[in-house]
Amino acid sequence: MHTGSKLGMAKNLLDKLLDSHTVKVMDEDHRMIYIDRIFLHERTGSIALKSLAASKRSVQRPEQVFCTMDHIVDTHPGRGDSTQMPSGHLFIEATRRSAAEAGIRLFDIGDADQGIAHVVSAEQGIALPGLTTVCPDSHTCTLGGLGALAWGIGSTEAEHALATKTLVLKKAKAMRVHFNGALAAGVTAKDMILHLISQYGANGGAGYAVEFCGQAVTDLSIEARMTLCNMAVEFSAVTGFVAPDDKTIDYVKGRPFAPSGQAWDQAVSHWQTLQSDPGAVFDQEIHINASDIEPSVSWGTNPQQSAGIGQCVPSPAHLDNPDTRAAVEKAQTYMDLRPGQKLDSIRIDAAFIGSCTNSRISDLRAAAAMLKGKKIADGIAAVCVPGSSKVKQQAESEGLHQIFIDAGFEWRESGCSMCFYAGGETFGPGKRVISSTNRNFEGRQGPGVKTHIASPLTVVASALTGKITDPREYL
Amino acid sequence: MSNTPIVEHCGVAAPLLQANIDTDVIIPSREMKLVSKEGLGEGLFANWRYTLPGGREPNPDFLLNRQEYRDTSILLCGNNFGCGSSREHAVWALREYGIRVIIAPSFGAIFYNNCINNGLLPIALDEADTKHIADCCEADPQNLKPAINLKEQWVRSPDGKTYTFSIEVAAKHMLMNGLDQIGLSLQNADYIEAFEETDRRARSWAYLSPTKDNDLRSANGL
Ligand code: SF4
Numbered sequence: 001m002h003t004g005s006k007l008g009m010a011k012n013l014l015d016k017l018l019d020s021h022t023v024k025v026m027d028e029d030h031r032m033i034y035i036d037r038i039f040l041h042e043r044t045g046s047i048a049l050k051s052l053a054a055s056k057r058s059v060q061r062p063e064q065v066f067c068t069m070d071h072i073v074d075t076h077p078g079r080g081d082s083t084q085m086p087s088g089h090l091f092i093e094a095t096r097r098s099a100a101e102a103g104i105r106l107f108d109i110g111d112a113d114q115g116i117a118h119v120v121s122a123e124q125g126i127a128l129p130g131l132t133t134v135c136p137d138s139h140t141c142t143l144g145g146l147g148a149l150a151w152g153i154g155s156t157e158a159e160h161a162l163a164t165k166t167l168v169l170k171k172a173k174a175m176r177v178h179f180n181g182a183l184a185a186g187v188t189a190k191d192m193i194l195h196l197i198s199q200y201g202a203n204g205g206a207g208y209a210v211e212f213c214g215q216a217v218t219d220l221s222i223e224a225r226m227t228l229c230n231m232a233v234e235f236s237a238v239t240g241f242v243a244p245d246d247k248t249i250d251y252v253k254g255r256p257f258a259p260s261g262q263a264w265d266q267a268v269s270h271w272q273t274l275q276s277d278p279g280a281v282f283d284q285e286i287h288i289n290a291s292d293i294e295p296s297v298s299w300g301t302n303p304q305q306s307a308g309i310g311q312c313v314p315s316p317a318h319l320d321n322p323d324t325r326a327a328v329e330k331a332q333t334y335m336d337l338r339p340g341q342k343l344d345s346i347r348i349d350a351a352f353i354g355s356c357t358n359s360r361i362s363d364l365r366a367a368a369a370m371l372k373g374k375k376i377a378d379g380i381a382a383v384c385v386p387g388s389s390k391v392k393q394q395a396e397s398e399g400l401h402q403i404f405i406d407a408g409f410e411w412r413e414s415g416c417s418m419c420f421y422a423g424g425e426t427f428g429p430g431k432r433v434i435s436s437t438n439r440n441f442e443g444r445q446g447p448g449v450k451t452h453i454a455s456p457l458t459v460v461a462s463a464l465t466g467k468i469t470d471p472r473e474y475l
Numbered sequence: 476m477s478n479t480p481i482v483e484h485c486g487v488a489a490p491l492l493q494a495n496i497d498t499d500v501i502i503p504s505r506e507m508k509l510v511s512k513e514g515l516g517e518g519l520f521a522n523w524r525y526t527l528p529g530g531r532e533p534n535p536d537f538l539l540n541r542q543e544y545r546d547t548s549i550l551l552c553g554n555n556f557g558c559g560s561s562r563e564h565a566v567w568a569l570r571e572y573g574i575r576v577i578i579a580p581s582f583g584a585i586f587y588n589n590c591i592n593n594g595l596l597p598i599a600l601d602e603a604d605t606k607h608i609a610d611c612c613e614a615d616p617q618n619l620k621p622a623i624n625l626k627e628q629w630v631r632s633p634d635g636k637t638y639t640f641s642i643e644v645a646a647k648h649m650l651m652n653g654l655d656q657i658g659l660s661l662q663n664a665d666y667i668e669a670f671e672e673t674d675r676r677a678r679s680w681a682y683l684s685p686t687k688d689n690d691l692r693s694a695n696g697l
């Protein structure tokens with residue numbers, strides 16, 4: 001990933017992040033990049049570690065490598081090693097062994113710091129502004145919210161990073177997306193990214209690393225910036241990030257793995273240089289008026305198939321490209337929706353709050369504030385899964401869990417849970433789910449499950465009424 | 476180094492000439508439950524190779540199960556071999572089964588790269604040429620074997636017909652030296668060390684201390 005900046009020229013943030021990590025320029029298109037942090041999880045981490053050991057190689061800097069149990073662990077209270085997925089415990093046991101052998105800090109089941117990789121990584125100060133951070137999970141770009149250069153890799157690349165402390169990267173183009181002006185009340189980072197993808201396409205960011213900026217981005221909390229960056233991969237971008245600012249520095253300060261003392265001062269002065277220079281060049285720039293953004297919800301089977309909540313299921317009839325038309329028809333058949341149907345009239349069966357997109361403490365606080373003293377509609381199954389055990393504990397100390405439980409939500413242990421079906425758990429075939437997750441692909445939440453992705457506020461409002469509902473009705 | 480180098484090769488060649496054999500066919504997902512790269516050879520072509528899904532009773536009709544194709548190390552394939560999902564398990568399974576060379580008119584892009592990284596030589600030859608080699612071997616596969624020379628970039632059919640093929644310099648280097656991408660990168664160890672030495676001064680804050688790591692080991696119960 002590099003944009004070919006020359007010395008003395010104004011640099012964009014991507015240039016700065018890459019230049020400071022370039023070990024060797026391999027050829028015009030490729031650079032060897034130094035990797036600062038590697039995060040593994042039980043689904044693919046054990047494979048990478050075992051295979052590394054089998055080829056008589058070792059983890060070069062175990063102190064910079066971390067591992068968690070998130071993808072297939074059970075999230076029911078009182079959980080152990082057995083999972084909803086048959087033979088899932090094998091992955092858990094293998095990961096535990098491999099992590100111990102390699103001397104890697106493991107956030108194991110029962111550890112007070114366990115949780116979803118990308119939530120834990122930020123919460124513990126493992127990912128930091130300006131650090132190259134990789135994990136064999138596509139949503140690693142979440143950490144771009146801190147100003148880290150973070151992206152998802154495959155398990156073979158993970159082995160490469162573990163054994164060499166580097167990855168060889170192909171040139172990415174630089175894109176900047178400006179969200180100008182302020183968001184309206186009830187509109188969140190999740191709605192911003194759904195809006196971007198619905199307007200510019202699920203492939204709109206292909207080949208790009210995307211810098212998000214503008215007043216609406218600056219106004220977001222660090223946790224909300226992580227939500228925004230989380231779905232950069234749904235825009236097909238290599239990654240997304242926000243330049244670190246004072247808010248970022250405040251967020252990072254004092255976290256367990258963050259620098260302290262003199263190192264902290266050195267870090268802060270470095271972070272203060274991490275912005276695109278005035279006059280820096282981008283391969284593409286997009287401008288969006290933040291006040292145009294409504295709470296958004298998906299109606300189809302990819303995140304591009306989303307719209308403002310006041311709109312209707314679109315008609316494929318006017319689409320010129322026969323492939324696009326066929327894809328939209330197929331999506332609407334799967335979702336069992338008709339063109340013209342109002343989005344806020346669609347009845348739901350279930351509601352899910354969780355995932356690395358929207359399961360941090362600010363998400364749970366916002367959801368609980370809306371739920372407080374109310375009950376979800378009859379017949380709705382609702383589950384809340386905190387993003388980490390720390391988030392869970394914090395929520396419980398604030399009494400949020402009781403609000404969820406009283407309203408009719410299940411309150412779970414932390415993990416990826418129903419973000420994807422590989423955990424083996426689902427609301428059931430044919431069920432229609434409003435979900436704070438990031439992917440609405442066919443079968444993502446189990447065979448036949450119809451997923452509508454939206455912000456936690458929209459999930460709560462919908463759970464309260466039993467149909468997709470504009471959260472602004474509850475503000 | 477972690478792969479077996481390949482410079483010259485001569486072996487039994489099996490024709491699987493239908494187009495678009497995807498990675499799900501090469502290894503069905505239910506065969507990928509293991510937590511390692513090993514043990515996947517048994518799952519290779521499982522849907523074709525065994526009589527029942529998930530079973531292990533050999534299907535006598537499948538080519539690779541026939542006596543004359545024992546010890547197959549070369550596959551002669553159709554267009555777009557290895558298309559579909561990016562699962563690297565497909566290549567691991569082929570490698571463990573004993574395949575060293577795959578000749579096909581074209582390959583799935585990710586599959587092709589996975590082959591190079593795992594010491595499997597993918598050779599792109601015209602459909603007609605691939606078919607010609609298959610025809611030449613068919614009568615007696617155990618004795619009529621194609622010969623491959625990666626150094627000089629040619630394939631010789633048992634009837635003596637020789638075809639040249641092209642391959643990227645870096646890929647050839649990796650295969651001939653048994654290097655995977657890690658091995659290749661480790662040849663730059665000097666650069667990596669030099670970078671770290673300078674960087675540790677410039678960004679000392681980015682480096683976690685191994686002392687802390689020791690605490691972590693004890694936190695892990697080591
Ligand atoms: S919560 Fe979902 S998207 Fe996030 S890491 Fe887990 S499975 Fe991946």
